[in-house]
Structure formats: C-alpha cells, structure tokens
Amino acid sequence: MATRVSAAGDRHGTIQSVDRAARILRVLGSSPRLGVTEISDQLKIAKATVHGLLRTLEQQELVEQDPNSGKYRLGAAMLQLGNSFLDNHELRARSLMWAGSLATRVGEAVRVGVMNGETVLIVHHVFRPDNSVQILEVGASIPWHACALGKAFAAFVPPARRTALLAADLSPLTGRTMTEPSLLRAALEEISTLGVAVEDQEAVVGEAEIASPVFDHRGDPAGAISVVGPVERLLPDGPAPALVAAVREAGRGLSRDMGAGRFAARG
Amino acid sequence: MDGWCHRVSRPTTRRGGVGSPALGAFLVDAEFVRRWIVDAASRIEEERDFLTQLDAAIGDADHGVNMHRGFTAAVATLQSSPDGSPGSLLQEVGTTLVYRVGGAAGPLFGTGFRQIGATLSEADPPDGEALLSALRAGLAGIQALGAAAPGDKTMVDAWEPAVSAFERTLRAGGSVVEGARSAADAANAGVEATLPMQARKGRASYLGSRSIGHQDPGATSTALIFGALERAVR
Numbered sequence: 006m007a008t009r010v011s012a013a014g015d016r017h018g019t020i021q022s023v024d025r026a027a028r029i030l031r032v033l034g035s036s037p038r039l040g041v042t043e044i045s046d047q048l049k050i051a052k053a054t055v056h057g058l059l060r061t062l063e064q065q066e067l068v069e070q071d072p073n074s075g076k077y078r079l080g081a082a083m084l085q086l087g088n089s090f091l092d093n094h095e096l097r098a099r100s101l102m103w104a105g106s107l108a109t110r111v112g113e114a115v116r117v118g119v120m121n122g123e124t125v126l127i128v129h130h131v132f133r134p135d136n137s138v139q140i141l142e143v144g145a146s147i148p149w150h151a152c153a154l155g156k157a158f159a160a161f162v163p164p165a166r167r168t169a170l171l172a173a174d175l176s177p178l179t180g181r182t183m184t185e186p187s188l189l190r191a192a193l194e195e196i197s198t199l200g201v202a203v204e205d206q207e208a209v210v211g212e213a214e215i216a217s218p219v220f221d222h223r224g225d226p227a228g229a230i231s232v233v234g235p236v237e238r239l240l241p242d243g244p245a246p247a248l249v250a251a252v253r254e255a256g257r258g259l260s261r262d263m264g265a266g267r268f269a270a271r272g
Numbered sequence: 273m274d275g276w277c278h279r280v281s282r283p284t285t286r287r288g289g290v291g292s293p294a295l296g297a298f299l300v301d302a303e304f305v306r307r308w309i310v311d312a313a314s315r316i317e318e319e320r321d322f323l324t325q326l327d328a329a330i331g332d333a334d335h336g337v338n339m340h341r342g343f344t345a346a347v348a349t350l351q352s353s354p355d356g357s358p359g360s361l362l363q364e365v366g367t368t369l370v371y372r373v374g375g376a377a378g379p380l381f382g383t384g385f386r387q388i389g390a391t392l393s394e395a396d397p398p399d400g401e402a403l404l405s406a407l408r409a410g411l412a413g414i415q416a417l418g419a420a421a422p423g424d425k426t427m428v429d430a431w432e433p434a435v436s437a438f439e440r441t442l443r444a445g446g447s448v449v450e451g452a453r454s455a456a457d458a459a460n461a462g463v464e465a466t467l468p469m470q471a472r473k474g475r476a477s478y479l480g481s482r483s484i485g486h487q488d489p490g491a492t493s494t495a496l497i498f499g500a501l502e503r504a505v506r
Contacts, residue, residue, distance in 0.1 A: 035482065139332065145479065
C-alpha cells in the first residue's frame with residue numbers, strides 16, 4: 006500500500022477534509038470500484054462524510070460513479086492530472102527523442118526513470134520496435150536495488166543519500182536480487198567507475214537491463230535511461246558492448262540536454 | 273471474474289475409465305509423462321487467449337502465446353525421443369520450456385520440470401512417493417529462481433498448495449489418483465486465492481496495489497498443469 010497521509014488531519018497545518026479526500030483517491034486507485042460503505046470501512050470515516058467527499062470529487066471529475074452498480078472509481082480528470090505531471094517533467098520531456106532513437110538503434114525497449122523515495126518511477130517507456138504486444142510501464146514503481154536504473158542513480162548520489170538507500174527495504178524480487186548492503190555498496194562503487202549499471206534478472210526472471218545515469222545542470226543525478234530486454238540478448242556473454250556504448254551515449258547526450266557540463270556528464 | 277476461475281477449474285475432458293489402479297501400484301513411466309505433457313499442452317492451447325488476457329492486465333500480455341509455443345515444442349521433443357526414461361524425458365521437457373517459452377515463465381516452468389525430471393531419475397522405484405518428492409523439488413527450483421513465497425501472487429500460490437495437498441492425501445493413506453485429484457483441486461483454489469493478492473514478485477509487482485483483483489496468469493497455468501497430472505495418473 007502506498008504511504009498513508011497523516012491519519013486524520015492530526016498534524017499541524019493540514020486540513021482534515023483535504024487529507025480525507027486524498028486518502029479516498031488513493032484507495033480508489035488500488036481497487037477497480039468501491040462503494041461508499043467499503044470506503045467508509047477501509048478508511049474508518051463516517052459514511053455520510055465519505056458520501057459528501059465523493060460528491061465533491063465527482064463534481065471536479067476526479068471520481069465517477071458507475072451508473073449500474075452505484076460504486077465509485079477514479080475519474081477522467083485523474084488521467085489529465087497524471088499526464089500533466091509527465092508533461093511538466095523535465096527529464097521525461099527531454100528524454101523523448103533520446104529514448105526513441107536508442108530503442109530504434111538497439112532494437113530493444115527503453116525506459117527512463119527517476120527516483121521517488123526508494124523506488125524508481127518509470128516516466129517514459131519506448132516499446133521494443135518489433136510490433137509485438139507490450140504493456141506500457143509508465144507509472145510503474147520498481148525498488149531501486151533491483152533495477153539498473155536505480156543502481157545507476159544510486160551510484161552517483163552523495164554518500165549520505167547512498168547510505169540511506171542501502172538502509173532501505175532490500176527485499177528480493179527474484180533469486181538473483183542483491184539484498185546484501187555490503188555487496189550492493191561494492192556494486193555501486195563499480196558502477197560509479199564504469200558509468201553504466203547492469204542488472205541480470207534481479208527484477209524479473211529472464212530479463213536484464215543496462216542503464217546510464219543522467220545528470221542535471223548542477224551535475225547531480227536526475228534519473229537514468231536504460232535498455233531492457235531478454236537476458237540472452239542483453240547479456241549474451243556479459244553485457245553486449247554495442248548496447249553498453251549506445252546506452253552510455255544516450256545518457257551523456259541527455260545529460261548535456263539537461264544542462265550538465267562536460268565534467269558533470271560523467272560515464 | 274468468477275467465470276474466469278471456473279473456466280480453469282472445469283477441465284473440458286475427463287479421461288475415461290476410473291479403473292482402479294491398486295494402491296501402491298502406480299509407477300511413473302514414459303507413457304505417463306507423455307499423457308501428462310500432451311494433456312497439459314492441449315489445455316494450454318485451449319486457454320491460450322485466456323492466459324494472455326490475464327497477463328495483459330498485470331504483466332506483458334504474452335503468457336498464453338509463450339506457454340503455447342513452449343508446450344507445443346515440448347510435445348514435439350517427446351515425440352522425437354521415443355526411448356527416454358521418464359526422468360530424462362521430463363528434463364528434456366524442462367530444457368525445451370526454458371528455451372522456447374521465453375519471458376519469466378520459460379526459466380520458471382522449465383526449472384520446475386527439470387527438477388521434477390532430475391528427482392525422478394534418481395528415484396527407485398519411481399512410485400507415488402517419488403512423484404511427490406519430484407513435484408516438491410520442482411517447487412523448490414522455482415522458488416530458488418524467483419524468490420517467491422506463498423502470498424506473492426505467483427505460480428507458487430498454485431504449486432505449493434497442490435504439492436501440500438498431494439502429500440496430505442498420501443500421508444492419510446490415499447492413492448496416487450486421489451493425491452493427484454486433491455493436488456489439482458488445491459491448485460485451482462490457489463488460483464482463485466491470487467485474485468485479492470497484491471503482487472510482490474514479477475512484473476505485476478510494478479503495478480503495486482493495481483494488481484489487486486486480477487487472477488495471476490502463472491498460477492493459472494500451473495493449475496492447468498496439475499489438472500493434466502490428475503488425468504495422467506488415472
């Protein structure tokens with residue numbers, strides 16, 4: 006479950022009804038459809054209050070009521086808000102061209118991610134250009150330690166942040182996920198030297214990822230760009246050199262577009 | 273959603289002849305392996321689009337197609353190896369699945385069948401107890417590769433209860449036929465139990481709480497395989 010906002014507006018400076026409305030949106034985001042009673046039970050908020058909040062949210066098109074069942078779901082305005090978030094995201098905006106040409110060049114899927122707490126949020130995803138059915142991963146959230154995007158980012162953050170990330174929940178996603186902080190720390194050291202992070206079936210069995218960090222105008226990591234695909238194609242005998250070169254080039258180019266100076270655009 | 277589960281829990285054909293193999297008379301042989309894999313392949317073919325539809329909701333929309341390709345190849349492998357021991361045949365099936373299914377399902381199901389085959393190869397005699405050990409070894413292989421525990425919304429949620437039910441039935445003095453039936457039922461129940469779960473492994477876990485309310489495709493395939501096993505032991 007996503008992080009809960011303050012329980013019931015009991016913090017100074019928060020407004021209870023806004024807090025409650027936000028919690029209703031979150032709970033609707035994790036279920037297909039919910040009725041007033043279900044929301045009331047889950048959030049421990051009186052039914053009349055839930056009803057009033059839902060009516061208000063409905064007027065703003067943030068939720069909508071299913072005419073048949075009378076249950077509520079998220080509304081169309083949520084998609085517009087989500088899209089605005091993506092449109093206003095500088096790294097995503099600048100990555101569109103780089104990600105597209107990288108996918109075309111290497112014939113694999115490309116992802117762009119940013120750190121959101123201890124997870125990588127996918128803000129852009131270009132499908133593998135082979136006409137196969139693929140599912141858009143924009144909005145997906147991947148634990149940082151299990152993907153190359155997260156490791157590429159973590160390798161270049163200040164020591165205090167790195168230590169905090171290493172103290173996070175390092176649960177395994179596969180039998181190959183690195184869960185030992187000391188091993189991860191050593192891996193990050195290596196990545197900071199190489200400028201490229203590799204992940205070998207640590208997030209999904211059968212899948213690998215090669216990522217390069219992206220730096221902003223201050224020279225701080227802003228996110229990362231990666232190629233992701235079947236392990237046998239990405240790491241045929243270790244990381245395929247052509248892929249590593251292409252990912253590194255995209256990371257450098259994108260960093261330059263973000264205003265990173267020559268020195269900052271390491272890797 | 274209820275209908276989805278029922279499609280899996282009601283196999284289209286029941287192999288006839290509830291003849292009664294005497295208790296303890298069951299031995300894994302090459303014919304059993306063929307019946308099992310051919311039946312599983314045909315069930316997966318029947319449910320191919322359904323499996324893909326499940327996967328489209330929380331995965332990569334390729335599970336049905338991939339499993340169908342892999343099991344079709346596995347049947348071809350069995351046809352081209354007329355003489356193998358049951359253990360070696362199942363190992364070949366596993367190897368074929370690893371290379372032909374692709375995605376995460378290939379290595380996971382492939383490892384499962386390779387472990388089953390390897391365990392049966394060393395079993396003497398390859399009786400019901402040996403089949404139980406082999407199925408458990410398959411589960412262990414899958415868990416080592418995927419690090420999934422029951423409740424993570426994966427194939428383990430069907431495979432683990434199936435093996436446990438098989439074991440309980442044998443321990444209670446039941447036959448292999450009864451054990452396999454209880455395993456198939458437990459696998460189906462396991463599939464239904466994945467619906468309210470939030471995925472903690474695999475691509476579905478990227479979706480966080482959005483995975484809730486969807487039936488897991490890997491668990492569904494597992495239930496098809498245990499349904500085929502039930503018919504193959506009769």
